[in-house]
Amino acid sequence: MKTIDRINKLRDSMSSNGLAAYIAPSSDPHLSEYLPNCWKFRAWLSGFTGSAGTLVVTITRAALWTDSRYFLQAEQELNGTGIELCKLGLPNTPSIEDWLGENLKKNQKVGFDGRLLSHMQANKLIKDIQKKGLKANPKVDIINEVWIDRPEMPTGKAFEHELRYAGLAVKEKLAIIREELKKNDANACILSALDEVAWTFNIRGNDIDYNPVVMAYAFITLEKATLYIDPQKLSEELANSLAKQGVTIKDYDNIGKAIKLAKAETTIALDKSRINHWLCSLIPSKSKTIKTLSIPTKLKAIKNPIEIENIKQSLIKDGVAMCKFLHWVEDKVGKEQITETTISEKLVELRGEQEGFVSESFGTIAGYREHGAIVHYSATTETASKIKPEGFLLVDSGGQYLQGTTDITRTIHLGEPTQEEAEDYTLVLKGMIQLSMAQFPAGTRGCQLDILARMAMWNKGVNYGHGTGHGIGAFLNVHEGPQSIRQNENPITIEPGMIQSNEPGIYRAGKYGIRIENLIVCREAMETDSGKFYNFETVTLCPIDTKPIKANMLTKEEKKWLNSYHKTVYEKLSPNLSNDLKDWLKEKTKAL
Numbered sequence: 001m002k003t004i005d006r007i008n009k010l011r012d013s014m015s016s017n018g019l020a021a022y023i024a025p026s027s028d029p030h031l032s033e034y035l036p037n038c039w040k041f042r043a044w045l046s047g048f049t050g051s052a053g054t055l056v057v058t059i060t061r062a063a064l065w066t067d068s069r070y071f072l073q074a075e076q077e078l079n080g081t082g083i084e085l086c087k088l089g090l091p092n093t094p095s096i097e098d099w100l101g102e103n104l105k106k107n108q109k110v111g112f113d114g115r116l117l118s119h120m121q122a123n124k125l126i127k128d129i130q131k132k133g134l135k136a137n138p139k140v141d142i143i144n145e146v147w148i149d150r151p152e153m154p155t156g157k158a159f160e161h162e163l164r165y166a167g168l169a170v171k172e173k174l175a176i177i178r179e180e181l182k183k184n185d186a187n188a189c190i191l192s193a194l195d196e197v198a199w200t201f202n203i204r205g206n207d208i209d210y211n212p213v214v215m216a217y218a219f220i221t222l223e224k225a226t227l228y229i230d231p232q233k234l235s236e237e238l239a240n241s242l243a244k245q246g247v248t249i250k251d252y253d254n255i256g257k258a259i260k261l262a263k264a265e266t267t268i269a270l271d272k273s274r275i276n277h278w279l280c281s282l283i284p285s286k287s288k289t290i291k292t293l294s295i296p297t298k299l300k301a302i303k304n305p306i307e308i309e310n311i312k313q314s315l316i317k318d319g320v321a322m323c324k325f326l327h328w329v330e331d332k333v334g335k336e337q338i339t340e341t342t343i344s345e346k347l348v349e350l351r352g353e354q355e356g357f358v359s360e361s362f363g364t365i366a367g368y369r370e371h372g373a374i375v376h377y378s379a380t381t382e383t384a385s386k387i388k389p390e391g392f393l394l395v396d397s398g399g400q401y402l403q404g405t406t407d408i409t410r411t412i413h414l415g416e417p418t419q420e421e422a423e424d425y426t427l428v429l430k431g432m433i434q435l436s437m438a439q440f441p442a443g444t445r446g447c448q449l450d451i452l453a454r455m456a457m458w459n460k461g462v463n464y465g466h467g468t469g470h471g472i473g474a475f476l477n478v479h480e481g482p483q484s485i486r487q488n489e490n491p492i493t494i495e496p497g498m499i500q501s502n503e504p505g506i507y508r509a510g511k512y513g514i515r516i517e518n519l520i521v522c523r524e525a526m527e528t529d530s531g532k533f534y535n536f537e538t539v540t541l542c543p544i545d546t547k548p549i550k551a552n553m554l555t556k557e558e559k560k561w562l563n564s565y566h567k568t569v570y571e572k573l574s575p576n577l578s579n580d581l582k583d584w585l586k587e588k589t590k591a592l
Contacts, residue, residue: 003047003081006146007062010045013142014059020108021100022140023125024055027116029276030194033479034208034362036215037151039116041143044150048077050376055083056096058103065096068465069376076383097125101132111140114277119270122277138277154207158214158233160241161202165403165475167306170202171245173299174225180295181222186269189295190259191218193274195477196296201227201242204475210362211477212400217255221266224248228255255279262287269295293492297482300473302497307474308521311404311499312539314475315519317354318399318406319541319569320576324350325395326412326543327584333414334389340366340379343387343395351399361398361405361478368393372411372513375466375505390415392425392512392548398478405473407501408540409517417548423460424506425514425548430456431504432516433558435468435485435536436565439525442532443493446485446500453485453504462506469500472519496534498522516544541569543588551592563591 001009014022024046028039033051042048046055046062050070056063063084066074074085086093094102100110110129114122117138126136144150163169168176177200181187191197194213198204205214216229226248231239239249250258259279262268264286271294272280283289303311325347332338344364351357367377368385372394379385387393393414398407411428413421431453438452446469451458453468467486470479482492485500494500498521505515518540525535543566551559566589574582 003045003083006045007057007082010057010142010146011059013145014057014111017111017140017142018109019111019137019140020104020134021056021058021110022142023096023110023112024057025112025116026051026053029115029278030192030215030217031118031274031276032194032208032211032213033477034210036154036208038153041147044147046078046083047081048074048083050074050077050378054096056099058100061103063099065093069374072374073378095128097128097132100129100134104132104134106133107135109135109137111137111142113140113143114138114281115141115279117277119272119275119277119280121273123272138281153230154205154215155230155232156206156214157235158203158205158216158229158238159235160238161198161204161475162402163202165307165310166202167304169245170200170242170247173200173202174220174246176299177220177295178222180299181220181269184269184290184292184295186267186290186292188219188221188262188266189269190255190275190279191220191294191296192276192279193294193297195473195480196274196294196300197227198476199300199473200296201247203238205233206359210360210400212358212475213477215252217252219255219258226250226258228252228258256282259283271297293482297480300476301471301480301483302495303474303499303521304497307404308497308499311474311521314356314399314401314404315406315539315541316572316576317356317401317403318351318408319573321347321350321354321399322408322410322542323573323577323581323585326410326588327581329387329393329412329414333387338387340368340371340384340387341381343393344379344397347395347397354399354401356402358400358402358475361400361407365394365396365409367395367513369512370510373507373509373511374513375507388414392421392514394513394515396515396517400475402475404475405478406540407472407478407517407519408542409503409515410542410545411514411516412545413548420508421512421514422548422550423553424462424508425545426550426553427457427460427462428504428506428514428516429544429549429562430554430558431468432502432518433554433561435502435504436518436520436538437535437557437561439533439535440494441530442534444534445490445493446483447487447489449494450485450487453502457504457506464505464507466505468504469502469520472499472501494522494534496522496524499539502536502538538565541572543569543585546588546592549592554592559592566591
């Protein structure tokens, strides 16, 4: 079935439901970043496969909104479909509600599935639609009607995230959650985000690519913890283990009924940005809600000592794989055919040699020369460039290990850098080092630290459009909140135990992209009359290409940091390498 046929089938369903427009976001009922196949409705409808985008269809027109990461990909995939591309962030791009206002008549109905937007998003959308004189219907469930060959829900088995990795037993986590509920004057919470459920109940799975989670909800009160999951996904041993720790198992589809039956004395701690609109609409009016950040999200962001140690061990394994990879590229480029897609395949192969490797933590971004300037570039067999012994190669990749989740970017130069390339590379390196060296008082937010990664670039009139750092899970999602390091205001402070990325970059359209990324963990540094101060420990272990560095642009402190980092990289990785690779790594980590 062609895209236009799918759109027309949707239009038939819209007409029978009295809708003049339908909004299809990229989401599932858990508001996941990566989706199980059965919820990739927007991708099925439009043919656009990027992870972020919203399709809007009227009886006569269709348009898709996505951000700059996917402009090129969207143009290619939407070509010939009749779907307009609306590029988010550009001054002439209309908002969805403005576009609807221009294309619909007063009082016409706009439908969407309230399961696929957060309560906060849905409420804003409804208000914005109403301001245009239109009506909103958030209870439209027409996916099965339109998507006749829709995949089934994932049926893979869940497995236990062992205590030696988790650091805390399920009953201990439930006790902490209940104490936090009391502090918030609440006595219940709904867990909808899959990583929250996985973390709380020490379970993992393979229902979604890259994220080791299972499709499940939970409802926790001061007296009871109920996990809503397909019982077939749990082995008898795992079900018994959960039961012994005070967990009741009920079918996945029963979550709605449980919320509807909440008692009058129930006060739910509710994070409206992390629970879908449909679930929130089921909360009885007799029950109370308390607005708060999701309790498990806050708790899992601060890794316990056992989690941190395991993550460090996973980063040693990942560093070994990365050393083998970088050596392979240097050794084979110009001699064998290497493309952006074979790079991805090689990384999976080398990570797969490491004990405890489960999967990639996201799809590898391998951008050679001008493709490196596309921040979230995804190579295909049709678009993949051949790698030559010249120019920049940017590789952003990561792995899921039983011990932890990794995310690393290295940009290497395969020839002789130009003056511009060397200056840009050194500016990126300076930004990464300056953030790595930060020492800051307790209570500091990520937006207050972001400038450290950008200042050297700003002084040269250069900037980058993405955030500098995101949280990362403990054998969980590669992107997790609530903290971030970016220019946008985020009230969450950076606390000891939080692990985040440090990844400034420079992107020259049509030429190259440069990004250097390490993971950093916040830790206590000192306490003075001015209070507590924190700093970062860099935990990623992999050499940084020194060929493109303009050494005279680095300060004494920056050189000292880089030399110290490379010394640590050699000391921790070399015992796990062959003699040839040890020699290679020694050369790559020699002092400037």
